[in-house]
Amino acid sequence: xxxxxxxxxxxxxxQRASEGVGAPELADFIVSAWQTIEVSLTPIIGQSSVATLxxxxxxxxxxxxxxxxxxxxxxxxxxxxxxFKTALxxxxxxxIAAGAGAALQMFYEVLTNLVGASLTERLLxxxxxxxxxxxxxxxxx
Amino acid sequence: xxNPVTINHLSTGVPGLDDVxxxxxxxxxxxxLAGPPGCGKTTLAHQMMFALATPxxxxxxxxxxxxxxxxxxxxxxxxxxxxxxxxxxxVHFVSLSDDMVAGGLKQVLxxxxxEVEGRSPALVFVDSFRSVMQSSAAEGKxxxxxxxxxxxxxxxxxxxxxxxxxxxxxxxxxDANPVFTVADGLIWLRQSVQRNSMVRKLExxxxxxxxxxxxxxxxxxxxxxxxxxxxxxxxGAVPVDFAATGAAARLGMGIDRLDEMxxxxxxRGYSxxxxxxxxxxxxxxxAAFLAEGARCGETGVIAAFEQVPSLxxxxxxxxxxxxxxxxxxxxxxxxxxxDEILLLLVSEVRRLKATRVVIDSLSGFxxxxxxxxxxxxxxxxxxxxxxxxxxxxxxxxxxxxxxxxTDLRFSPYGTAFMTDAIIVQRxxxxxxxxxxxxxxxxxxxxxxxxxxxxxxxNDHGIQISEMLTDQEGLLGGRPTRKNPRGLVxxxxxxxxx
Numbered sequence: 001x002x003x004x005x006x007x008x009x010x011x012x013x014x015q016r017a018s019e020g021v022g023a024p025e026l027a028d029f030i031v032s033a034w035q036t037i038e039v040s041l042t043p044i045i046g047q048s049s050v051a052t053l054x055x056x057x058x059x060x061x062x063x064x065x066x067x068x069x070x071x072x073x074x075x076x077x078x079x080x081x082x083x084f085k086t087a088l089x090x091x092x093x094x095x096i097a098a099g100a101g102a103a104l105q106m107f108y109e110v111l112t113n114l115v116g117a118s119l120t121e122r123l124l125x126x127x128x129x130x131x132x133x134x135x136x137x138x139x140x141x
Numbered sequence: 142x143x144n145p146v147t148i149n150h151l152s153t154g155v156p157g158l159d160d161v162x163x164x165x166x167x168x169x170x171x172x173x174l175a176g177p178p179g180c181g182k183t184t185l186a187h188q189m190m191f192a193l194a195t196p197x198x199x200x201x202x203x204x205x206x207x208x209x210x211x212x213x214x215x216x217x218x219x220x221x222x223x224x225x226x227x228x229x230x231x232v233h234f235v236s237l238s239d240d241m242v243a244g245g246l247k248q249v250l251x252x253x254x255x256e257v258e259g260r261s262p263a264l265v266f267v268d269s270f271r272s273v274m275q276s277s278a279a280e281g282k283x284x285x286x287x288x289x290x291x292x293x294x295x296x297x298x299x300x301x302x303x304x305x306x307x308x309x310x311x312x313x314x315x316d317a318n319p320v321f322t323v324a325d326g327l328i329w330l331r332q333s334v335q336r337n338s339m340v341r342k343l344e345x346x347x348x349x350x351x352x353x354x355x356x357x358x359x360x361x362x363x364x365x366x367x368x369x370x371x372x373x374x375x376x377g378a379v380p381v382d383f384a385a386t387g388a389a390a391r392l393g394m395g396i397d398r399l400d401e402m403x404x405x406x407x408x409r410g411y412s413x414x415x416x417x418x419x420x421x422x423x424x425x426x427x428a429a430f431l432a433e434g435a436r437c438g439e440t441g442v443i444a445a446f447e448q449v450p451s452l453x454x455x456x457x458x459x460x461x462x463x464x465x466x467x468x469x470x471x472x473x474x475x476x477x478x479x480d481e482i483l484l485l486l487v488s489e490v491r492r493l494k495a496t497r498v499v500i501d502s503l504s505g506f507x508x509x510x511x512x513x514x515x516x517x518x519x520x521x522x523x524x525x526x527x528x529x530x531x532x533x534x535x536x537x538x539x540x541x542x543x544x545x546x547t548d549l550r551f552s553p554y555g556t557a558f559m560t561d562a563i564i565v566q567r568x569x570x571x572x573x574x575x576x577x578x579x580x581x582x583x584x585x586x587x588x589x590x591x592x593x594x595x596x597x598x599n600d601h602g603i604q605i606s607e608m609l610t611d612q613e614g615l616l617g618g619r620p621t622r623k624n625p626r627g628l629v630x631x632x633x634x635x636x637x638x
């Protein structure tokens with residue numbers, strides 16, 4: 001089941017790419033989204049649980065975006081966002097938006113499957129607020 | 142002058158638990174929730190937390206190395222008390238598993254202190270504690286040892302004015318664990334397994350400064366969470382003053398001639414036992430008792446452990462139940478306890494302002510109980526009768542009695558002495574027919590008939606007829622016709638031959 005919220009992430013990112021936002025800027029934006037996720041969830045479910053969910057999301061998204069497989073490979077107990085950013089920068093803006101968007105969407109859905117939609121919503125409130133509000137702010141700037 | 146500090150008590154939000162605790166949880170107490178895996182510790186902790194947490198009184202739930210928080214959140218939200226709107230508002234979850242791995246108890250304690258200083262919670266939960274102990278034992282003296290950890294935690298939390306709960310798995314409760322000494326409250330959860338039945342039980346082993354209810358108390362966990370069946374408080378014998386209420390002193394039984402045999406009816410507030418073999422008409426007598434109450438504008442409650450009363454066997458009773466004049470308690474849970482039935486009965490009695498209560502039958506009741514409660518059936522039954530007496534109701538209980546023609550028995554439980562009145566029904570053989578007879582055996586403090594009366598059952602219920610004055614030896618089941626000349630008696634059956 002695809003939630004509206006998680007679908008909006010992909011749409012927003014793809015829209016930003018089509019508007020001509022460059023790869024570095026998109027990559028920064030996506031990394032900062034993951035950082036917000038890490039900051040919001042680590043205190044509650046622990047660092048390694050967040051890292052595992054992150055890897056699971058990249059794995060699920062890598063079925064359509066094979067380059068995400070590189071991030072999934074290897075056992076890590078923390079999220080290596082520097083490596084993630086490097087991987088992002090090797091892709092075009094469109095692919096960054098599609099692949100990384102899919103990974104974020106997967107993260108949202110995996111968490112929803114585990115703890116339900118309303119709790120996921122609550123736990124990730126600040127993440128989506130920043131993520132979905134950002135384009136509008138950028139436009140007005 | 143002695144001017145003791147007033148200790149506020151927190152209501153746990155777990156039905157029945159406040160009673161068992163002796164009036165709720167003392168504020169700022171340091172409590173241990175202990176028990177084997179699966180006994181409901183985490184559920185109890187969550188239920189109390191969601192009930193207690195308010196914007197003015199927030200809670201932090203620390204998870205150490207026990208259940209992974211993600212799974213805990215997944216399963217706990219199945220309960221109705223779980224309120225996800227409270228999370229990150231009044232309830233904060235903090236995972237300390239990484240701290241435990243990185244720096245042991247010392248770092249766990251430091252993180253707890255940081256979080257508590259940062260958020261000033263009024264409620265602190267640390268889950269789970271056994272993992273803390275084991276880990277500290279494994280790591281030896283490199284880290285803070287357990288006793289210091291608990292002592293410091295207890296001291297810090299009390300000074301920070303936080304009511305604290307440590308959740309832990311303990312298998313050996315006889316162990317002289319230092320944690321037990323430090324804790325103000327010790328709540329032990331168990332799963333008692335006997336034969337195929339499992340019953341959850343809770344014990345308050347310790348709660349400083351308050352009168353807890355001793356003993357093991359049954360509890361159940363369902364979608365709403367935990368429910369403790371606290372034993373009903375039975376105050377000292379306070380006879381209900383029926384004269385003051387203006388109600389009739391004796392209740393009609395709804396059967397012609399039976400009131401006569403009882404010297405004018407069953408005195409109000411009495412408990413009566415109707416004993417007899419299967420099919421002798423005990424349930425019909427009980428239904429008549431309730432129907433007579435309804436006729437007089439009274440309400441009743443029936444705890445049915447025999448046939449479901451809505452069956453065609455007793456259309457009158459079914460109608461009384463449908464129209465709300467008789468409340469039905471019909472619980473068949475596999476972990477049923479007498480305390481639970483009593484709780485259900487009392488709440489129905491209060492809801493309907495009922496004056497008549499029927500338990501049909503004690504034999505079915507005993508069978509319905511989980512095996513673990515059966516050995517204490519008599520004790521608990523006696524307590525239940527006493528508790529219902531304080532509600533001011535008049536009780537009628539039926540009891541299956543195997544017909545024995547060698548002696549006169551009233552009930553297999555020795556319940557006879559607990560009740561104020563006894564009616565016995567028996568089968569007798571007369572002229573190759575199986576006839577029924579009934580007698581009032583006991584009626585405390587009242588004159589009553591001593592006659593053995595024949596009775597039959599037809600569409601209108603029980604019809605009591607005359608005594609069999611020309612027969613003797615009725616209690617032996619095979620009476621003989623009295624010889625009018627007072628000579629040798631012959632067996633009735635032999636007369637036909």
